[in-house]
Amino acid sequence: MKNILVIAALVFIIGGLTAAQHEVVKPAKMSKADIAGGIFDRADMIELTHEDGHNTLDVTSMLSSDAKFASGMYKSGKTRVEISEPYGVDEFMYFLEGSVTLTSFDGSVQVINAGEAVTIPKEWTGIWDTDGYTKIWVIYSEDGSGLQ
Secondary structure, eight states: OHHHHHHHHHHHHHHHHHHHHSOOOOOOOOOHHHHTTGGGGSTTOEEEEOTTSOEEEEEEEEEOTTSSEEEEEEEEEEEEEEEOSOOOSEEEEEEEEEEEEEEETTSOEEEEETTOEEEEOTTOOEEEEEEEEEEEEEEEOTTOTTOO
């Protein structure tokens, strides 16, 4: 009987230690307040001023454990960028404010306005032109590059 109690105690202790080592994983929610811009008040928000002088705010709301999938929100000022190398990641974007004009190198033009979405394949090349925007983004990268 004493052996059974010792074994039970060990199982309980080991089980507790194992459970303590596992982090609780929760869904990554963006609330209405976050989407209205509150997300940019978070401590983990990254603010950058780029070479052309435009500013961006970026918050990653979720990065998968394998670093291949991520989501978040992004805000950018006016910019025009020529993307001559493949975009590099598959990205879904839903525009909350502003718009972007995407001109593919074959000359085709797409304008994505607030309330619209676009998915850019990792192979895309072209010109990204905007007077500014805020978007929700979701990125997949098979090798995890560009997401960390």
